[in-house]
Amino acid sequence: xxxxxxxxTLVLGVSACGSSDSGSGASGQTQAALEGVGPITLVTGKDTxxxxxxQVNGWNQLHPDQQVKIIELPENADEQRQQMVQNATTKxxxxxxxxxxxxxxxxxxxxxxxxxxxxxxFPLDKLIPATVETGxxxxxxxxxxxxSDGGLLYxxxxxxxxxxxxxxxxxxELEAACAKVVPANPGLSCYAGQFxxxxxxxxxxxxxxxxxxxxxxxxxxxxxxxxxEAKKGLDFLVQGVKSGxxxxxxxxxxxxxxxxxxxxxxxxxxxxxxxxxxxxxxTDGSSQVAGKFAVAPLPGLDGPGASTLGGHNYAISxxxxxxxxxxxxxxxxxxxxxxxxxLEKTSLAPTWSSLYDDPALVQKFPYLTELKKxxxxxxxxxxxVKYQEVSSAIQEAAYGAMAGTTTSExxxxxxxxxxxxxxxx
Numbered sequence: 001x002x003x004x005x006x007x008x009t010l011v012l013g014v015s016a017c018g019s020s021d022s023g024s025g026a027s028g029q030t031q032a033a034l035e036g037v038g039p040i041t042l043v044t045g046k047d048t049x050x051x052x053x054x055q056v057n058g059w060n061q062l063h064p065d066q067q068v069k070i071i072e073l074p075e076n077a078d079e080q081r082q083q084m085v086q087n088a089t090t091k092x093x094x095x096x097x098x099x100x101x102x103x104x105x106x107x108x109x110x111x112x113x114x115x116x117x118x119x120x121x122f123p124l125d126k127l128i129p130a131t132v133e134t135g136x137x138x139x140x141x142x143x144x145x146x147x148s149d150g151g152l153l154y155x156x157x158x159x160x161x162x163x164x165x166x167x168x169x170x171x172x173e174l175e176a177a178c179a180k181v182v183p184a185n186p187g188l189s190c191y192a193g194q195f196x197x198x199x200x201x202x203x204x205x206x207x208x209x210x211x212x213x214x215x216x217x218x219x220x221x222x223x224x225x226x227x228x229e230a231k232k233g234l235d236f237l238v239q240g241v242k243s244g245x246x247x248x249x250x251x252x253x254x255x256x257x258x259x260x261x262x263x264x265x266x267x268x269x270x271x272x273x274x275x276x277x278x279x280x281x282x283t284d285g286s287s288q289v290a291g292k293f294a295v296a297p298l299p300g301l302d303g304p305g306a307s308t309l310g311g312h313n314y315a316i317s318x319x320x321x322x323x324x325x326x327x328x329x330x331x332x333x334x335x336x337x338x339x340x341x342x343l344e345k346t347s348l349a350p351t352w353s354s355l356y357d358d359p360a361l362v363q364k365f366p367y368l369t370e371l372k373k374x375x376x377x378x379x380x381x382x383x384x385v386k387y388q389e390v391s392s393a394i395q396e397a398a399y400g401a402m403a404g405t406t407t408s409e410x411x412x413x414x415x416x417x418x419x420x421x422x423x424x425x
Contacts, residue, residue: 033115036322039067040329043084044099044312046075048256049275049346059332066325068097075256077101077199081388088113088317096320097329100143101199102134102311103381103391109137110385114315115323116140122334123352128375131351135313142315144330145351146339149310150374151207152367154262154270154280157294159185167296171236174269174299178245181268191240192250192258193271197399200254202381202391203308204271205398207298208233210379211305216394216419217382223419225412232301234401234408241402251402263287271298273310274371278347295367297374309378311349349375386422393418 042056047070056068071094073080081104087095088111100108108114119141124132131145155167163181168174178190194200206216214229224230240246253261255273262270263280265288270276277295280287298305314330316323332338339350343361349371355361356372382390397415400406406414 034117034316034323034327037066037325038322039069040096040320040322040325041069041071041094042097042099042329043071043073043087043095045073045077045080047072048075049342049348051342051345054345055333055338055342058338059329063325066322066329068329071095076254078388084108085113088319091319093317093319093321095317096322096326098315098317099146100313100315102131102145102309102313103383103387105135105137105143105313105315106383106385107387108315109140109142113318114142115318116142117144117316117327117330121327121331123336126336126353127334127351128353128372130309130375130378131311134309134311134380135315143313144315144334145311145313146330146334147312147342148349148351148375149273150349150371150378151203151271151298151307151310152274152295152371152374153298154272154276154293154295156181156265156268156289156292158292159188159268167294168269168299169297169304170299171301175245178268185268187266189247189250189261189267190245191269191271192246192253192261192267194254194258195237195246195251195399195402196254196257197395198254199391199395201398202394203310205234205237205394206308206379206381207271207305208236210308211298211300212236213301215379217384217390217423221384221423223382223416223423225419226416227412230412231408234398234412236301237398238401238404238408242404246402251399262293263289265289274347274349274367276347277365277367278345295370297370307374307378309375309380311351382419382423384423389422390419393422 053070056070060067073083084098122144127145128148131148135141135143135145159181165177165180168177182188182190193204209216209230212229212233214227214233215224218224258270258272259276261267280293281290283290298307316326336352339352340355342348343350343355347365356368362368384390393415397411401408401411
C-alpha cells in the first residue's frame with residue numbers, strides 16, 4: 001500500500017538485495033544525516049491494537065527531553081499513505097518517524113523522502129529475513145521492520161467440531177464445510193476477507209492468484225495476470241459472491257468491518273491478520289466467539305494457499321528534525337523486549353524470529369507456529385515504484401469482477417495491459 005518525479009519505474013529486485021551494511025554504505029554521510037536530539041513525532045495509522053501509546057510512554061519516561069508524540073492518521077491505509085506523501089512533497093518537518101506499510105519502501109526511498117539507515121545499528125540477523133528485505137531498496141536499508149503480518153484463516157471451531165468437519169485446506173473443502181454448517185445456523189455467512197476497493201483487496205486478490213499457482217508480477221518484473229491460474233484465483237472470489245458464500249456486505253469490508261462481523265458470530269470463516277486473535281478472544285463481552293474459534297493456514301486451489309506478506313516498518317523522514325532521537329527511538333521499538341510485550345498485549349506479529357519459538361508464547365498464542373510458516377512462505381505484493389497505481393488497477397479489476405460489472409476474463413485482460421504500461425522501463 002506513489003508524487004514527485006520518480007527515480008525509476010523499474011520493478012525492484014528486493015529479494016536480491018545484499019545484506020551487507022549497505023544502509024551505511026556512505027557511513028559518514030548517513031551518520032551526519034541522522035543528527036539532532038529532541039522531541040519527535042511518530043506518524044502512524046489508527047492504532048487499533050490499543051498498545052502503541054503504552055510503548056511510547058515507556059520511551060518518554062526514560063527520555064524526558066526527547067518526548068515522542070503520536071500523530072494518528074486514518075484507519076484506511078490508502079489515506080495514511082496520501083497524508084504521508086503530502087507531508088513529504090511539501091518538505092514539512094511535522095513528521096519524524098513514519099510507520100510505513102511494507103510495500104511503501106520503494107516509493108518513499110525512490111523519491112528520497114526517507115533517510116538511509118545504518119544496518120549495523122539494528123539486530124537484523126535476529127529478525128525474520130523476509131521482513132528485513134521489505135526495508136531495502138537498491139541495496140540500501142531505509143526502514144526497520146517492527147511488525148510483520150501473514151494472512152490466517154479464522155474459523156468457528158465449535159461449529160465445525162459439532163458438524164464433524166475439519167478445518168479446510170482447499171477452497172472446495174471450505175465450500176463443502178459452509179454447505180454443511182451455514183444452513184443449520186441462521187444469521188451465519190460462509191466467508192469474508194477484505195473486499196472493499198482499497199489496499200486490502202489487492203492483498204486478497206494477490207493471495208487468491210498465488211494460491212491458485214499464479215503470480216501478479218513475476219520476479220522478472222513482468223505482469224502475468226492474463227493467465228488460467230490468475231483466472232482461477234479471481235473466480236474463487238467472483239463465484240463466492242455469486243453463490244452467496246461471500247455475503248454481499250463483505251464487499252464493503254476492510255479489516256475492522258470484518259473483524260466486528262466475525263466477533264459478532266456472523267462468519268464461519270474469515271481471512272484476517274493476526275491482530276484479530278487477541279480481540280476475538282476478549283472476555284469483556286465485546287466478542288461472542290471467545291473460546292469458540294481457531295486459526296489455520298489459508299486454503300488454496302489444491303492445498304494450503306499462500307499469504308500475502310504484510311507488516312509495518314519504521315522510517316525517518318528526510319525533512320525531520322532530531323533524527324538522532326528518531327534513530328534511537330526506532331532501536332528501542334524494534335528491541336526484543338518491546339516486541340514481546342506488544343505480542344502479549346495485542347497479538348500483532350513480531351519480526352523478532354525467536355519469539356515464534358518461545359514455549360510460553362506458543363502456549364498463549366497457539367497460532368504462532370503456523371503464522372511463522374505463513375510469513376516465511378508469504379508472497380510479496382508487486383514491488384514496484386509506481387505501486388499505488390498498480391494497486392489501484394488491481395482493485396478496479398477485482399472489484400468490478402466481484403460486482404459482476406465485468407467478467408473475470410475481461411477484467412484480467414484489461415489489468416494485464418494496465419500493469420504492462422505501469423511497469424514499463
